[in-house]
Amino acid sequence: MAGKTLFDKVWQAHEICQNDEGQSLLWVDRHLAHEGSFHAFNKLAERGLPVRHPECTTGVADHYVPTNSRNLISVQPKVRNVIEQLIENTRRHGVELIGLDDPRQGIVHVVGPEQGITQPGLLMVCGDSHTSTHGALGALAFGIGASEVAHVLATQTLWQTKPKRMRITVDGKLSPGVTAKDIALAWIAQLGADGARGYAIEYAGSVIRDLSVEARLTLCNLSIEGGGRCGMIAPDDKTIEYVRGRPYAPQGEALVQAEAYWRTLFSDDDAKFDCEVVLRGEDIAPIVTWGVSPEEALPIDGRVPHPDGALSASKARQIQNSLDYMGLQPGQKLTDVKIDRVFIGSCTNSRLEDLRAAADVLRGKTCKVPGMVSPGSTLVKVQAEAEGLDKVFIDAGLEWRESGCSMCVGMNGDLVASGERCASTTNRNFKGRQGPGARTHLMSPAMAAAAALTGHLTDIRDL
Amino acid sequence: MQPINQLFALACPLPLENVDTDQLIPARFMKESRAAGYGAFLLHDMRFDRDGSPREFILNHPDAEHAQILVARRNFGAGSSREAAVYALVDFGFRCVIAPSFGDIFASNAVNNGLLPALVSEQDCELLLGALANNVGQIQVDLTAQKITLGDISVGFDINPTWKLKLLNGWDDIDLTNAEAATIERFRESYRNHYPWLG
Numbered sequence: 113m114a115g116k117t118l119f120d121k122v123w124q125a126h127e128i129c130q131n132d133e134g135q136s137l138l139w140v141d142r143h144l145a146h147e148g149s150f151h152a153f154n155k156l157a158e159r160g161l162p163v164r165h166p167e168c169t170t171g172v173a174d175h176y177v178p179t180n181s182r183n184l185i186s187v188q189p190k191v192r193n194v195i196e197q198l199i200e201n202t203r204r205h206g207v208e209l210i211g212l213d214d215p216r217q218g219i220v221h222v223v224g225p226e227q228g229i230t231q232p233g234l235l236m237v238c239g240d241s242h243t244s245t246h247g248a249l250g251a252l253a254f255g256i257g258a259s260e261v262a263h264v265l266a267t268q269t270l271w272q273t274k275p276k277r278m279r280i281t282v283d284g285k286l287s288p289g290v291t292a293k294d295i296a297l298a299w300i301a302q303l304g305a306d307g308a309r310g311y312a313i314e315y316a317g318s319v320i321r322d323l324s325v326e327a328r329l330t331l332c333n334l335s336i337e338g339g340g341r342c343g344m345i346a347p348d349d350k351t352i353e354y355v356r357g358r359p360y361a362p363q364g365e366a367l368v369q370a371e372a373y374w375r376t377l378f379s380d381d382d383a384k385f386d387c388e389v390v391l392r393g394e395d396i397a398p399i400v401t402w403g404v405s406p407e408e409a410l411p412i413d414g415r416v417p418h419p420d421g422a423l424s425a426s427k428a429r430q431i432q433n434s435l436d437y438m439g440l441q442p443g444q445k446l447t448d449v450k451i452d453r454v455f456i457g458s459c460t461n462s463r464l465e466d467l468r469a470a471a472d473v474l475r476g477k478t479c480k481v482p483g484m485v486s487p488g489s490t491l492v493k494v495q496a497e498a499e500g501l502d503k504v505f506i507d508a509g510l511e512w513r514e515s516g517c518s519m520c521v522g523m524n525g526d527l528v529a530s531g532e533r534c535a536s537t538t539n540r541n542f543k544g545r546q547g548p549g550a551r552t553h554l555m556s557p558a559m560a561a562a563a564a565l566t567g568h569l570t571d572i573r574d575l
Numbered sequence: 576m577q578p579i580n581q582l583f584a585l586a587c588p589l590p591l592e593n594v595d596t597d598q599l600i601p602a603r604f605m606k607e608s609r610a611a612g613y614g615a616f617l618l619h620d621m622r623f624d625r626d627g628s629p630r631e632f633i634l635n636h637p638d639a640e641h642a643q644i645l646v647a648r649r650n651f652g653a654g655s656s657r658e659a660a661v662y663a664l665v666d667f668g669f670r671c672v673i674a675p676s677f678g679d680i681f682a683s684n685a686v687n688n689g690l691l692p693a694l695v696s697e698q699d700c701e702l703l704l705g706a707l708a709n710n711v712g713q714i715q716v717d718l719t720a721q722k723i724t725l726g727d728i729s730v731g732f733d734i735n736p737t738w739k740l741k742l743l744n745g746w747d748d749i750d751l752t753n754a755e756a757a758t759i760e761r762f763r764e765s766y767r768n769h770y771p772w773l774g
């Protein structure tokens with residue numbers, strides 16, 4: 113019998129049954145709900161259904177929360193209403209809420225791992241595509257839509273078609289200045305924004321093993337930007353060390369049992385993948401996006417592409433369309449692209465290591481452009497302040513905000529103005545993502561900090 | 576959910592790649608209640624200028640008002656899991672999107688709202704877009720036969736077999752799952768024995 117992949121092992125453990133067409137009914141261990149869950153709760157209400165297992169859901173306020181204060185006094189009524197619906201829905205159904213005024217509040221994909229809600233081998237869902245983040249600890253975690261959220265609330269299960277398996281192996285070593293963000297943008301640029309569509313991704317290889325748990329969270333977070341259903345990394349000593357002792361993690365005898373199981377979660381040597389992608393760590397440079405899809409990414413020492421050089425007419429059209437929106441000239445050096453502001457935050461790059469990396473670039477210096485830093489969670493904020501990182505950012509001229517999704521999606525009003533260009537540590541450079549007409553360049557925290565200092569896209573290796 | 580089988584309806588060409596969910600419905604509209612309908616938000620920033628005046632855009636064409644089918648290029652609905660993107664399409668009047676690839680989460684959200692994501696080859700997609708020639712035109716979609724007809728062009732499309740059944744019958748997942756209640760309870764018992772630390 114052929115060996116099993118990490119993904120297969122976790123999938124199988126949760127498979128309740130299959131229907132005649134081969135779809136699987138899966139048991140869901142943990143569900144995370146943010147403000148956007150109001151559609152799902154409304155669906156339950158319409159049918160008069162209770163939440164089947166309220167103890168398996170945790171609510172977290174992040175998408176709409178203000179980052180300039182911790183109360184709703186000056187919040188726009190419609191935004192406040194969405195936040196209040198989360199409070200009301202969780203209260204009514206007896207679901208725990210990590211709300212705006214909770215010291216553990218933060219972005220749902222930062223809070224899950226930080227609190228130990230995320231554990232190896234769990235099946236986790238959330239009505240948010242970046243749920244792939246949690247796979248960094250060896251969980252099978254993916255985003256779902258509101259109808260599926262309603263289904264999970266009503267049944268604690270979910271129907272899913274089993275995805276194919278893809279392994280992305282990164283061997284060798286990363287060069288200085290290259291981060292997990294760059295690994296992700298490198299493979300997405302290579303395979304395309306739908307290159308992993310229909311696949312569960314496992315990241316493997318020496319570079320992945322060398323990554324810290326926080327960097328792995330960044331890498332798995334971006335799996336969805338390449339179309340992947342989920343991204344997973346086999347738990348190792350680092351993972352277990354990370355989970356141990358966190359509030360929701362098993363303790364005592366339960367922890368011993370859990371750890372023994374977690375150590376069985378890896379792809380067997382003879383496991384088969386439907387697709388194998390191999391990258392060399394040494395070949396990856398610091399990367400920025402230039403267009404309006406994460407696949408439109410290039411090494412920072414490159415030039416804006418020319419539609420004439422495209423492989424097909426449709427590609428040429430796409431490039432032209434992106435250039436028009438982004439206000440860029442073909443052939444322009446990326447390092448010549450001037451920016452108007454920076455944003456350091458989001459579930460991709462707002463953990464302590466990210467803030468440290470940005471602060472290391474900024475320490476004792478002054479930014480040429482304004483910008484905002486929003487820590488991934490209130491606990492990250494407290495830790496960063498204990499290390500004096502807040503002072504580094506403020507002294508450099510950036511705003512030090514409260515935690516939330518903030519300018520990643522602008523739902524709370526933290527927006528990039530129309531036509532403005534933002535160097536951003538977020539995950540989506542879609543048209544209008546950071547505000548109508550806003551132009552987004554994705555990059556790592558250190559690269560965003562470097563751009564803030566110079567006022568243009570900058571190669572961190574030159575600083 | 577309204578079942579779907581045969582559609583003979585107006586189709587709107589949207590010859591763009593990567594029409595992501597942020598374009599389908601910009602985030603600022605997502606705090607609205609569904610009751611008023613999300614149709615007005617569909618592709619809002621492509622349809623309207625910043626001052627709200629309509630742009631020269633296919634969805635603003637009078638014929639598009641009655642369109643039920645959308646034909647787009649690769650990676651349609653990529654991005655966020657916001658089901659609001661599907662609500663915007665459905666509330667506008669769409670019952671089917673034809674494209675060479677869809678964001679995974681978008682496609683399953685579509686099916687859960689009775690919107691058929693019909694997967695065609697890049698080549699067939701170009702054929703359909705070419706025939707529509709930037710105009711709204713009649714297309715026939717036959718879900719049972721998995722066939723799309725436009726004039727004398729006829730192409731096949733793919734769909735996950737479970738999704739096909741759900742769309743044909745207008746089934747709702749929660750009902751299907753509740754029929755498995757006993758199996759789920761049995762599973763839970765053995766699951767707890769295997770992984771006692773999960774409570």
Ligand code: SF4
Nearest residue numbers: 242458459517520521
């Ligand atoms: S930070 Fe951005 S990508 Fe992450 S959960 Fe919030 S809105 Fe989504």
